[in-house]
Amino acid sequence: MRFVYPQGKRKALTFSYDDGQSFDRRLAELLRSHGMKGTFHLNSGRLGLRRGDEVYIGAEEIKEVYAGHEVACHGVEHRNLPTITRQQAVLEIQEDRKALEQITGGLVQGMSYAFGNYDQEIMEIAKSLGIKYSRTVKDTKNFFPPSDFMAWHPTCHHDNGLLALADSFIDIAGFYELPVMYVWGHSFEFGRSGDWSIIETFVDKMAGREDIWYASNMEIYTYIRAVRQQEFSADGLTMYNPAAVSVWVSTKEGLVEAKPLQQVKLS
Numbered sequence: 001m002r003f004v005y006p007q008g009k010r011k012a013l014t015f016s017y018d019d020g021q022s023f024d025r026r027l028a029e030l031l032r033s034h035g036m037k038g039t040f041h042l043n044s045g046r047l048g049l050r051r052g053d054e055v056y057i058g059a060e061e062i063k064e065v066y067a068g069h070e071v072a073c074h075g076v077e078h079r080n081l082p083t084i085t086r087q088q089a090v091l092e093i094q095e096d097r098k099a100l101e102q103i104t105g106g107l108v109q110g111m112s113y114a115f116g117n118y119d120q121e122i123m124e125i126a127k128s129l130g131i132k133y134s135r136t137v138k139d140t141k142n143f144f145p146p147s148d149f150m151a152w153h154p155t156c157h158h159d160n161g162l163l164a165l166a167d168s169f170i171d172i173a174g175f176y177e178l179p180v181m182y183v184w185g186h187s188f189e190f191g192r193s194g195d196w197s198i199i200e201t202f203v204d205k206m207a208g209r210e211d212i213w214y215a216s217n218m219e220i221y222t223y224i225r226a227v228r229q230q231e232f233s234a235d236g237l238t239m240y241n242p243a244a245v246s247v248w249v250s251t252k253e254g255l256v257e258a259k260p261l262q263q264v265k266l267s
């Protein structure tokens with residue numbers, strides 16, 4: 001048997017874009033119009049700010065701009081967490097969560113590290129403040145799901161071999177279990193140059209594929225966490241799902257859905 005994504009989908013695609021500048025509007029729409037989901041990591045202290053050529057999405061626009069996507073933390077003021085005091089780091093994360101939750105009306109539990117910088121202490125602080133995952137800037141160039149969600153290394157920045165990796169993802173190697181392609185960047189990288197071709201080409205190529213689950217960072221976190229909680233009988237033929245979401249398994253006989261709190265036979 002092997003674990004698969006919801007409805008038996010073999011792989012997952014997700015995006016993570018930082019800083020919340022106005023170009024997010026076009027990016028969010030591009031993803032939405034192709035049936036894809038992303039996570040947008042925002043600095044609540046910069047909402048609505050205009051500074052030189054930097055224009056940030058305003059608090060009142062968030063619900064509309066990011067509809068269908070996930071809104072997540074990136075620090076109130078985009079501070080470099082490992083270099084400030086522990087108390088300041090707590091405020092950077094906690095106050096960001098509070099502000100974004102106030103605006104979105106739901107739980108905000110995702111994060112990406114400003115400047116990609118973190119250390120063991122920052123990971124512990126973030127976790128203790130209710131953050132479930134946080135993205136780094138260390139491109140893996142592979143599709144393994146993270147071993148530690150508090151240091152979720154992405155597959156690639158959109159300028160780091162994206163289209164070649166897209167081909168590898170489409171013809172994915174058989175050994176991957178629960179593969180995820182995780183693309184990150186900043187929408188201002190397209191917006192300032194006016195060149196959106198790389199992301200448009202990628203999105204066109206990856207859209208509408210039967211075997212891909214298009215999900216936000218948090219949805220992938222939730223699913224993989226559930227997978228890692230599964231319990232098995234000693235002979236491995238019965239699986240108990242203690243999680244709050246369905247978990248899907250592909251067996252020789254076909255696809256099996258284990259609903260929350262349900263036991264299923266795997267053969």
Ligand SMILES: [Zn+2]
Nearest residue numbers: 018019114115
């Ligand atoms: Zn940033």
